[in-house]
Amino acid sequence: MKVEARVFDIVAIFGFVVATVYAVLTAQMTEDGIEPIGTVALLLTGGLALLVGSYFRFVARRIEPRPEDHEDAEISDGAGELGFFSPGSYWPVxxxxxxxxxxxxxxFWQPWLIIVGIVVLLITVAGLVFEYHTGPSH
Structure with missing residues (x-):
């Protein structure tokens, strides 16, 4: 997870640097001053990347290091079962x-349709999550 944390940290730094450059350049090149929409969007991009990178760093401290986290790892170190993946599921559709x-x-701001959509969305997410649930094993 350390590799993923580094990637998102780099994206976060890039977003903050670009937001700063964008704000300075728009302040200098336009008569209206700093363009707020693009600056805020770039700051939020950096913030979201920092949030995800922080989560990965948090998780990396609590799990065993994976082969991807070792500098001298071989491809064969990652061999083996990765988990169970559904061979064909219609729930994502x-x-x-x-x-x-x-x-x-x-x-279109249709409150009744928003409610219907959220209910259907919750049902389909539950269907995906519990697709292979067999109940408690006693």
């Missing part, structure tokens, strides 16, 4: 449709 429905409802 339902989630996408429900998210699209909710997005359209928000765009």
């Amino acid at each position: 339902g989630i996408a449709a429900a998210a699209s429905l909710t997005g359209v409802a928000l765009a």
Whole structure:
């Protein structure tokens, strides 16, 4: 997870540097001063990348180092089972449709459709999460 944390930290630094350069250049080149929308968007991009990088750093301290975290790791060190992945599930299609429905409802501000979209979205997410749940094993 340390590699991923470094990547997001680099993106965060880049976002903050670009936001600063953008704010200075727009203040100098326009009569209106600093352009707020682009500056805020770049600052938020840096902030979100910093948030994700901090999460990865937090998780990296609590788990065993992976082969990706070692400088001298070989490809064969990462061999083995990575987990269970569904061979064919239709739940992601339902989630996408429900998210699209909710997005359209928000765009046209239809409160009843927003509620329907959120309910369908929650149902499809629960379906994906519990697709292979077999219940407690006693």
